[in-house]
Amino acid sequence: MIGVGIIGLGTVGRGTYNILKQYGHVIQRKTGVDVRVVKIAEVDPERSKGLETDGIAIVRDAWDLINDPRVDICVELVGGTGAAYDYVAGALKAGKWVVTANKALLAEKGDALFALADREGGEIGFEASVAGAIPVIRAIRDGLIGNRIEYILGILNGTSNYILTKMSEEGLPFNQALREAQELGFAEQDPALDISGVDAAHKLCVLVRLAFGVPITMQEIVTRGVSSIEPTDIEFAKEFGYKIKLLAIAKEQGDSIEARVEPTMIPVRHPMSTVGGVFNAVYVVGDHAGPSLYYGKGAGADPTGSAVVSDIVDMAVRKAAKCARRGLAAGDSSKRIKKGDESVTRFYVRVKAQDQPGVLSKISGILGEHGISIAAVIQKGRTENAYVPIVMLTYEASEGSLKQAIEKIDRLSFIGGPSVHMRIEEGDL
């Protein structure tokens, strides 16, 4: 028998407990291993109300669980990077293997924890930390092991994607779409972590370490959220055949890795553009497998619990046979993470300019001085001297040069406010 201890009885903790209770016998028949929850730790007695525990002890002190010799696998579902770090590190030192859904912890302190796991001969399972129910960690780690991963695109935050889908399909402004998401429970009352892109960046950190074998910090990921997107940009994107998504992007380029989370235009014919509502998806290009895409529910008690259970079972089978998997500590790559302004890509640029002769020539002149060529232009409305949007798609340019050019453009006398720019990702290499 492999004993499981669950620390934290929130939504995912309850989901995990219930799935193991419901399907423990099926799992035993399929794998030959009897996996059972033997202890639960939760400080808030309210949270265990109504849970049918069949006599399993619910303790208040997580260390009681961590030090219990019957517990082989500790499931950390506390969240945050404080106590959760102590629990995970303590459990590994006590010889336990650990399963966690905590992307913030892995993003901030993953290097230390994976190294500790390797030293202790233990493991950390983290399928649930990225894209909830979608088994994308094992797809990359195991399914694509015969590949060098070249490119990853992720829609990793359901709240942002729900808001963008509403804005795109119903023409709502950002604030109204956010309010609707909150009313429907798709966004927290404090949505900062989701809409700022930080939650998606946490997940991208985990994916980059797994897929590219490089250590990476949150500070190295260019991170922009969805709150600055305006309906007008969504409309212009449509005219050019693109959708705007909050994309997490990682790609190998020479001796460096580019890693970013930001509103990005992607062609409507690309499968990632069709991922709507609260769904998550990850698009991975391997050198042998080519592109593959993984799509499903990114959050919720049952979907995330399903991912936690998959890690528990995977571990239980190998723990029963005493064969630990190597962790992510053996990051071997000499590649560095690119700085944001080095990024070279095509851009969407929207300028608010007075409608006068010579305006476009002036703007394109400044872009040209910075080595940026224009691939397409749309100019809407024709009202002498009024401010109208001029929208341009550029050829490939570095973001640094573009920012310099825009700084100059925005100082021109006929410009009526700060210009907007957005990355275009064609979605193939």
Add this chain to the structure above:
Amino acid sequence: MIGVGIIGLGTVGRGTYNILKQYGHVIQRKTGVDVRVVKIAEVDPERSKGLETDGIAIVRDAWDLINDPRVDICVELVGGTGAAYDYVAGALKAGKWVVTANKALLAEKGDALFALADREGGEIGFEASVAGAIPVIRAIRDGLIGNRIEYILGILNGTSNYILTKMSEEGLPFNQALREAQELGFAEQDPALDISGVDAAHKLCVLVRLAFGVPITMQEIVTRGVSSIEPTDIEFAKEFGYKIKLLAIAKEQGDSIEARVEPTMIPVRHPMSTVGGVFNAVYVVGDHAGPSLYYGKGAGADPTGSAVVSDIVDMAVRKAAKCARRGLAAGDSSKRIKKGDESVTRFYVRVKAQDQPGVLSKISGILGEHGISIAAVIQKGRTENAYVPIVMLTYEASEGSLKQAIEKIDRLSFIGGPSVHMRIEEGDL
């Protein structure tokens, strides 16, 4: 060191060999296991030409390889169900573990082979047998282990999907789309296995056994191919908001499992409708994870080789630790496979009728007698007494009743040829 023997040096055999040669050192670093090809068996000396074997022996006789004590894992890439069966069974009896991409073998003789593997304490890896590079076997087996699988939709044959995509996007008739596919190398000179739906049914057999735990034979899968699809039906489907795909469908319904491969209409808003060209995709609904979708390349040396390598590595790690995975022999379900005519679904029906008063009333009367209600009708053209198509979408009906009704309708004096009917799959439960 874990020794690998490859039987069959066709496209996939070469792909597998080259990937292991290229990434063996990376795999060793990531997993701690040294996996190496130690022998290759191939009867045709032409096929090993130009392969850099670094001194690895290429033998003509597969049994030489199977009986070589250095070979721990036998990779069967011969194809067919004759010699391939003997090799796989022989290898298992010799204590080897086996990796295969052979869906026909697993569909026809999987029950015997999985039972043999369990008796011998061995394993059969078959990630490459379904949907090429897409790691969907491990997604269902491991990633969704905390779920009861309720529903599977698959686009499992790239040739058929390429032909349908061409017909749909360019309005080509079937024969011309097939010819183009052949010219581009996306269809074999003898395309029967692909366009008849049999190849997809082989793969569905494997998925049903894995996901539902029931033994199933090819005879129990209703199988129809794409050759009967006419451009006019693709056009009508569009008008109603559907696309036509060759879908493999398996769903649990009470005490039985429905399993079919046939041209099916699916809503354009469903993610499976956007899978174009030679791509494959599998859509899986689990009771806890909800829906998830896996998309990628279904065939080719590198994509399929990538899947074969993922199985080899997975096995090598566990073989090194002597911990075999349970096979599919322990099919536990008491469910039976549904007979084709029991299937209850909505249908698309196209009737060719003379344009006379009372025609629709007669047709709907016959449908009504068989308990079938009409949800929508389109009648095109208005030319007295000429034959025009009448297209109907029905509410849920059993296929048996519909066939009886159509038999009666087709005997009516004003009907100008056999009526067409097609399943509609809404894509959710």
